[in-house]
Amino acid sequence: MRLRWLLAPLYLLSIFTAAKSFRGNPVLGSRILNRWGLHVMRKRVAGRIGQWRRRQLAACVSAEDRAALERDGFIVKRDFLDPATFQALRREIMALEVDAREAVIGDTLTRLIPLDAKTLPGLPVTHRVVESPAYRNLLAYVGSFRRRPRLYVQTVFSQFCAGEPDIQSFFHSDTFHPTLKSWLFLQDVAPDESAFTYVPGSHHYNRRRLAWERRVSMTAAQGHDRLTAEGSLRISEQEIRRLGYGPPLRLALPANTLVVADTSGIHARATTPRQTVRVSIWAYSRSNPFLPWVWGDLEALPGIRGRALRLSWAVQEMFRRGPKPRSSWQFVGKRSPWGEPSP
């Protein structure tokens, strides 16, 4: 209890950061403050500042891409790379065999291989693609920051084992402010496979959405839904309709399609009845959403550049106590993106 009081100033200050856990922070999770509108106010202010940052970056993408993001909350670029570059990139990724991290969440195993200062120098085509203005400008615009995204080869093995559906397969918003995730699919994703699914327009909030968020935020800290308690509000399809949004769109897309999404909108990973493998170059970026500028990337500093991800993983490992359940992220030794996981 005393510790909570000592931490009170930090809890208060985190109102002005990307902190999102209702359960982990008694200020953000306070029923009274959220009844008065704390959560909704953070969403509105961060949304406005995010729009302003995006306007600063508007010149780096086409009018068509800006219109797609505004309308849908995501941008889809089919045939993103020319065929020869795509094949060369795919060959490089297929031949990778390096230290990977895995987690089994519900019935799904996800493997992550970082694309960073350790792996990228051995992957010249991939390196060129992920540093290219065509790629980085789209990510910067949707993410509303000129920052180095965290990059990985992500492999999703659906129906890897018997279990509950993967938590990613329930509709949710990742966080309260504009934020970026992107997938460059390295193989086709068929309509009955684990396609990324998004509710078009749900990155915009209307009055009903704000009223719903206010209601949920009041009890999220005590509620039994872990995702919601951690600040990624889960929502049912019925509720999505009630808030006035249209039907979810399953993005079943051919290889060499780039999807760049604002995952503050409502989305999920489609469930599939089959064992499937989905490999993509996955990018993720999140910054303090209240910053009124797009620059200032600490992760681009010499010495940290391209190493931030492994540093943060090393810190996580340092603080980890006790046995690691398979549901938590851990290094599993050398893996290749398409390699069969161990049972």
Ligand SMILES: O=C(O)CCC(=O)C(=O)O
């Ligand atoms: O992998 C997907 O299709 C979506 C998963 C998801 O919800 C996320 O990464 O935030």
Ligand SMILES: [Fe+2]
């Ligand atoms: Fe998500």
